[in-house]
Amino acid sequence: xxxxxxxxxxxxxxxxxxxxxxxxxxxxxxxxxxxxxxxxxxxxxxxxxxxxxxxxxxxxxxxxxxxxxxxxxxxxxxxxxxxxxxxxxxxxxxxxxxxxxxxxxxxxxxxxxxxxxxxxxxxxxxxxxxxxxxxxxxxxxxxxxxxxxxxxxxxxxxxxxxxxxxxxxxxxxxxxxxxxxxxxxxxxxxxxxxxxxxxxxxxxxxxxxxxxxxxxxxxxxxxxxxxxxxxxxxxxxxxxxxxxxxxxxxxxxxxxxxxxxxxxxxxxxxxxxxxxxxxxxxxxxxxxxxxxxxxxxxxxxxxxxxxxxxxxxxxxxxxxxxxxxxxxxxxxxxxxxxxxxxxxxxxxxxxxxxxxxxxxxxxxxxxxxxxxxxxxxxxxxxxxxxxxxxxxxxxxxxxxxxxxxxxxxxxxxxxxxxxxxxxxxxxxxxxxxxxxx
Numbered sequence: 314x315x316x317x318x319x320x321x322x323x324x325x326x327x328x329x330x331x332x333x334x335x336x337x338x339x340x341x342x343x344x345x346x347x348x349x350x351x352x353x354x355x356x357x358x359x360x361x362x363x364x365x366x367x368x369x370x371x372x373x374x375x376x377x378x379x380x381x382x383x384x385x386x387x388x389x390x391x392x393x394x395x396x397x398x399x400x401x402x403x404x405x406x407x408x409x410x411x412x413x414x415x416x417x418x419x420x421x422x423x424x425x426x427x428x429x430x431x432x433x434x435x436x437x438x439x440x441x442x443x444x445x446x447x448x449x450x451x452x453x454x455x456x457x458x459x460x461x462x463x464x465x466x467x468x469x470x471x472x473x474x475x476x477x478x479x480x481x482x483x484x485x486x487x488x489x490x491x492x493x494x495x496x497x498x499x500x501x502x503x504x505x506x507x508x509x510x511x512x513x514x515x516x517x518x519x520x521x522x523x524x525x526x527x528x529x530x531x532x533x534x535x536x537x538x539x540x541x542x543x544x545x546x547x548x549x550x551x552x553x554x555x556x557x558x559x560x561x562x563x564x565x566x567x568x569x570x571x572x573x574x575x576x577x578x579x580x581x582x583x584x585x586x587x588x589x590x591x592x593x594x595x596x597x598x599x600x601x602x603x604x605x606x607x608x609x610x611x612x613x614x615x616x617x618x619x620x621x622x623x624x625x626x627x628x629x630x631x632x633x634x635x636x637x638x639x640x641x642x643x644x645x646x647x648x649x650x651x652x653x654x655x656x657x658x659x660x661x662x663x664x665x666x667x668x669x670x671x672x673x674x675x676x677x678x679x680x681x682x683x684x685x686x687x688x689x690x691x692x693x694x695x696x697x698x699x700x701x702x703x704x705x706x707x708x709x710x711x712x713x714x715x716x717x718x719x720x721x722x723x724x725x726x727x728x729x730x731x732x733x734x735x736x737x738x739x740x741x742x743x744x745x746x747x748x749x750x
């Protein structure tokens with residue numbers, strides 16, 4: 314991933330220095346276990362820890378000849394350890410190192426992603442509390458529907474990220490496995506107790522059965538979970554982009570002093586952060602299908618998965634981590650225009666009250682079909698007048714209908730036009746969302 318969309322904390326997980334450090338720790342811990350089992354001298358295991366060093370540039374140079382990264386690493390490592398290097402990697406195969414290392418890296422990445430989700434949730438919780446009493450027009454199909462609480466709009470996203478966090482925790486648990494089982498996973502050349510020791514030291518569980526590689530359905534689930542988190546981010550970003558449209562203007566992402574929206578049009582205030590999040594979500598989701606295709610490998614193993622993971626492991630986790638950080642900043646800095654929310658709510662002459670009038674009529678004895686026809690006819694008249702630029706009030710026209718007065722008392726009809734009615738359960742719903750965490 315390019316530096317523009319990378320946080321140092323996540324990027325360093327995929328840097329060669331971290332990768333080779335994990336390789337070394339796996340090899341050294343394996344030596345400790347082998348020494349305890351009497352397979353290699355205890356002095357040799359101590360020397361591995363004491364003398365083991367690696368040089369990234371030299372490893373890269375050696376790999377030009379070996380065409381094998383693990384062998385290049387072991388060759389370089391041997392130069393610092395000396396004669397005891399012959400005891401390193403005993404009975405092991407490259408996948409023992411590569412797959413266990415990838416598990417560690419993905420576990421590390423998951424920790425940062427979970428923290429990122431937490432940050433988004435904290436930002437959303439604050440904004441929900443601030444806006445729970447703001448009544449806005451709800452929209453279905455992009456069209457005015459019924460009023461709702463602006464805070465509840467945000468609370469729905471909070472709930473989605475709470476679910477995303479649970480899934481990410483489960484994905485972290487599933488991916489955090491260690492395989493030190495030797496060629497084709499048979500343990501013929503290495504004792505399973507070595508695997509158990511390495512797993513404990515690296516903060517992993519043992520892979521119950523590996524076929525030289527850790528089963529790739531684990532990785533597929535990890536990437537698929539990240540894809541869902543990315544989709545959850547995009548869902549908020551799309552809402553933000555709609556709310557910032559010139560025709561809506563109910564909310565706006567932060568626009569910093571000195572910021573420019575367009576090279577050509579000085580007036581522009583574009584939703585660039587939200588659009589960026591939409592794009593980053595696409596990058597993360599792009600990893601899902603290849604990860605699913607990696608599940609099917611030839612026999613006990615092949616390396617068709619390897620190139621995919623070397624690209625998407627860093628790119629998807631870095632992109633998602635950055636997106637979560639950017640989303641947190643957007644939410645914290647989001648500007649909410651209360652007067653514009655009110656103006657949009659009232660812009661169609663109160664048509665959003667139509668269902669309450671419909672229900673009042675049916676409660677008063679009118680058939681649903683007749684009630685619907687009457688309310689819709691009145692509503693369409695208001696709609697066409699407003700579209701023509703004429704002032705029109707749904708409430709006034711409904712109250713002027715003689716047939717309505719026969720079925721609904723004045724006080725009950727007046728109650729139909731109380732906008733606060735639509736947010737009466739907002740705080741209760743918000744408490745349910747918080748309880749469901």
